[in-house]
Every structure is written in structure tokens, then in C-alpha cells.
Amino acid sequence: MRQTHDTIIIGGGLVGMTTALALAASGIRCAVIDSADLETTLAASFDGRASAIASATWRMLTALGLDTELAPKGCPIREIRVTDGLSPLHLHFDDAGAETDEPLGYMFENRHLRAALIAAGAASPLVDVHAPDAAATITRGDAGVTVHLARGGTLSAPLLVAADGRRSKIREEAGIRIAAWRYYQTAIVGMIEHEVPHGNVAFELFYPAGPFAVLPMLPGTRSAIVWTVRERDAAATLALPERAFVAEVEKRMGGFLGSVRLAAKPGSFPLGFHHAARYTDRRLILVGDSAHGMHPIAGQGLNLGLRDAAALADVLAEAVRLGLDPGDPQVLARYQRWRGFDSMSVMAATDVLNRLFAIPGRPAAAVRRLGLAGVHRMPPLKRFFMAEARGASGDLPSLLRGDLP
Template structure:
């Protein structure tokens, strides 16, 4: 079969477009299909969320040529402070504590990430974007993949990549089951302005209902919040008058950033866990939320998806060098081995952490607080957790080291 592309990527979101750019760095030609008008997704009101990009993931974006565009729009995270509620016992990560001058990560508005990725995808000679459009029919055979577009065209490739989110239709059609559950929690996300500059410090305060994160944004008196509440309380919390809503935020923050006001209308998202039983099928690979979804605790969700992109770039670049069919089972098996263990390790740790801090009662709180203070006094263990926060642990793909595949 003569193919029109090397891969077909379903989904042009943050992970889908990053995957296309990561593959393009090795000369791998991709067609990206998305049902949305990508220009419309760049509007200020489309997605008010912000994302933490770990330092290893930042190296990847910089290696792909996005550094100059993104860096002025990102706020470096130089310190992370973790507490059980407002306890003075805490765990403190300093970006210079491991001998590196590199920030622990950067905070970006999702809109700015999307703008840079869409522009780079449109400029790449190795990426063809079909949006708004959809895959009306997908045929995966021993010879290759054929996609009939809703617009009437036909695309062929040796491999299809599903980046179509947690309700992935491609995953479902392939019969790949998922293990998953609801946390019965809702994340309320928004932006606040505060009196005291944040000093590039990210705060993660744990409460029985869930974590409350305050994440530094530009300028220095603006932060993003990710406030986890019980599912049953979400609607009432969002319906609070602004003054009462701010009072609840103040109660959780304890005034450490001074007076607070809302900078943007908050929105909410249900929280759950899901993990695909496998990340591959015949001539199919899953990346990002189509493969896994986790609690936003520690801000690892998007980073985990971008690690998929980086690992896949290495796997397919090597396949090209060896002259292998990109949809060959041994190519898919290497991706499965690499990503399956890493993803499950990170997801399992965050799941346990969320449940541990949700245990009510004074004895549990005392144990947690002493545990945080203990880690603070154990440099080797603290360095381990810092490497995890940077996304720099385990077998790193080339892009996460700042190198091209």
C-alpha cells in the first residue's frame, strides 16, 4: 500500500499537536484531524485553565523550537511548598536544591500553549492539519490504516495515533477496556489577584475534601487556583456570591498572599482516574488522555501525556532508522513497555497521595504533618521527590533531555 502519510493523529489538542511536532523533528509526516476549528480554540474564553509544565517537559518544547515564543508568557516555578492544611510543618522544594539553576517548571495559560503549538503545526512541512473535520470511517488492516474524512477525502498511513481524549472513540472501537473510577470530587479552577507577590512559589495545601493549589502566574501578583471540593458541594460553591467565594479562598489560604480578588470567572471539572488495559492495538497507539487520566494533584496529568509524545518520537525515529514498518507489532510493543510502567507508577503514586491526605481526623493529620517534616529533613528522599516533580526520573526520551530523537 502506498501511504499518503507516516502517521494519522486523531486529535489536535495539546498532546496531539505536540506529538505531531515531535515526530516531525525526525522527518515523520503526520496528518492531524480534529473536529474543532483550531483557530476558535485560541480565543481567550475557550479554555481558562492553566497548566504546569515540568522542567523536563519544558526542555522538550524548547527542543521543538517553541522556547522563544513561550518563555515570555510562562511564569517560572522556582519553589514548591507542600503542607497539610495551614500547618507550619511543611515540605519545601527549592529549584536550586539539586544543584540546578533550572526552574522546577513553568506555569502557562493553556491558550498560550495552544497558540504556539497550532502556529508551529501550521508552519511545519511535515504536518497536514484537517480541522474542522472528522474521521467518518477508520479501517485498520494488516497492510495499513485508511481514514475516510467527513469532508470526503481519504488518508492512508501505516499507523494511527489516538489523541482524542478520555472518552476516546478510537479506543472504544478497538475494544480496549479501561479501569477507572470517579473520585467524587470536582476541581474548581480560576485566576486570582493577590496583594503579596507570589515570589515564583507554588503552594499545595491538602485538606480532607481535596488539595488546594495556588500556582504562580504572570505578573507576580496573579496566581491560578485549583480547588478540589467534594462533588456534592461543587454546584453550591460555584453559586456563591463573589464576596463569599473569596472568603472561602481566604479561609484555605490563611492570608499568606494578602487580600485576594477574582481575576477570572471560575469553572469546574469532574475528577476521576482511568487507565487503558493496553496502549496499543493493530496499527494503533494511544497517547495522552486516551490512554490515561489522573487526579490533578502535583500537576502531572499533561506532563504524563507529553512524555507519551516524547517516547513515541524516539520509538518511531528508531523504527525509521532501522527501516521498519511504523505499524509493526515490535514497534508498538516497545512503546507499550516504555510507557505502560512509567504511567502507572506516576498515576498510582498520585492516587495514593490523594487518598492519604483525605483521611479525616487529628491522628491522621498529625502523622501526615510529621511525615512531610521528616522528608524535609532527609536530603536523598527529598531529591527523589524533586526529580519526580521535574519529570526527570526514569528512562527519559531524547526530547525530555533537550535533544532531538
């Protein structure tokens, strides 16, 4: 049995499912294929991570109708404080003086984001989810794309969207090269309870081994941590008894949230950088980690992938209005121009920041601390960094402005 769609998306994760919903909002019919049983991905044990959703990205989720489900589960970020270690010299962002009461962003557990997206996908008449299933064969020809499913059935569409992660098989089969390197760092992620309420403040403390982020969660005495350690130290850090692990966390926090205890068992993942040489091929578009992967510094990784989804929705909505084939080279070229520069700019900035704060020695630390304090006292530069943190810089797609394509 053959089913015809406007796009076929490989990968039903956070970016893949958001892409399907963004396209459906423009009347574009999508098939989503994922090898996982999506219901199993909703368990807290599947992915204990949390993600920062920038304010522009939140506008997108609101425009897609996800705000009612997600708002009670998200913790607003009202302030961001950036320091070199525990230095009193800092860079401080807040939402005071903003035209609206819009926070700088929100923190969500990944499982809550995933649950809202899966439910919305199941409810949409324009999104057909095939999971657990897999693409047994994919044929991209001049006339369109044909996918034979492992569990039987055939899908066809003018365009294939790869949202299958940083080790994308579709990207490899298309012969798209990537620039990639390891940071020889590991991110230890977990959840803590603390004595002093966080006050909706996100803290980013930089140490020579890497940044240590404390991110506000609900309720007000719970925070997520993203602790970057040297790769060679990761196993030993994770193997510490709970009391010793907590002591190391408190040492890096300097006691500003009082005593700490673990709220969830910590996990880890290696850190690296990768960027595809191009985001398109014949009747193919890459989104999210299949196109780019970056250091979690500043929490922009997921937001960058969701910006891909928003831009693709604009590009395909315009193509449909003009009567163009969604897989037309002109359509693909517009997406490449829009996303290639924006993604590379954000990724290069985070790479430089990570390397800059890793330079050892007191002179380097003194320069960094004075630099942070200087930016804090320069309103135009501070506004620029705030716009970046909000995801509100550059040529924003309709959804990131809160409008449908």
C-alpha cells in the same frame, strides 16, 4: 484524493499537536485531524485553565523550537511548598543548588500553549492539519490505516495515533478496556489577583475534601487556583456571590498572599481515574488522555501525556532508521513497555496521595504533617520527590533530555 503520511493523529489538542511536532522533528510526516475549529480554541473563554509544565517537559518544548514564543508568557516555578492544611510543618522544594538555573517548572495558560503549538504545526512542512474535520470511517488493516474524512478526501498511513481524549472513541472501537473510577470530587479552577507577590512559589495545601493549589502566574501578583471540593458541594460553591467565594479562598489560603480578588470567572470539571489495559492495538497507539487520566494533584496529568509524545518520537525514529514499518508489532510493543509502567507508577502514586490526605481526624493529620516534615529533612528522599516533580526520573526519551530523537 488520497494523501499518504507516516502517521495519522486523531485529536489536535495539546498532546495531539505536540505529538505531531515531536514526530516531525524526526522527519516523520503526520496528518492531524480535529473536529474543532482550532482558532476558536485560542479564546480565553474556551479554556480558562492553566497547566504546570515540568522542567523536563520544558526541555522538550525548547528542543521543538517553542521556547521563543512561550518563554515570555510562562511563569517559572522556583519553589514548591506542600502542607497539610495551614500547618507550619511542610515539605519544601526549591531549585537552589541545582547544576543549572533551570526552574522546577513553568506555569502557562492553556491558550498560550495551544496557540504556540497550532502556529508551529501550521508552519511545519511535515504536519498537515485537517480541522475542523472528522474521520468518517477508519479502517485498520494488516497493510496500513485508511481514514475517510467527513469533508472529503482519504488519508493513509502505516500507523494511527489516538489523541482523542478520555472518552476516546478509537479506544472503544478497538475494544481496549479501561480501569476507571470517580473520585466524587470536582476541581474548581480560576485565576486570582493577590496583594503579596507570589515569589514564584507554588503552594499545595491538602484538606480533607481535597488539595487546594495556588500556582504562580504572570505578573507576580496573579495566581491560578485548583480547588478540589466534594462533588456534592461543587454547584453551591460555584453559585456563591463573588465576595463569599473570595472569602472561602482566603480562608483556605490563610492570608499568606494578603487580600485576594477574582481575576477570572471560575469553572469546574469532575475528577476521576482511568487507565487503559493496553496502549496499543493493531496499527494503533494511544497517547495522553486516551490512554490515561488522573487526579490533578501534583499537576502531572499533561506532563504524562507529553512524555507519551516524547517516547513515541524515540520509538518511531528508531523504527524508521532500522527500516521497520511504524505499525510493526515490535514497534508497538516497545512503546507499550516504555509507557505502560511509567504512567501507571505516577498515577498510582497520585491516587494514594489523594486518598491518604483525605483521611479525616487529628491523628491522621498529625501523622501526615510529621511525614512531610520528615521527608523535608531527608535529602535522598527529598531529591527523589524533586526528580518526580521535575519529570526527570526514569528512562527519559531524547526530547525530555533536550535532544532531538
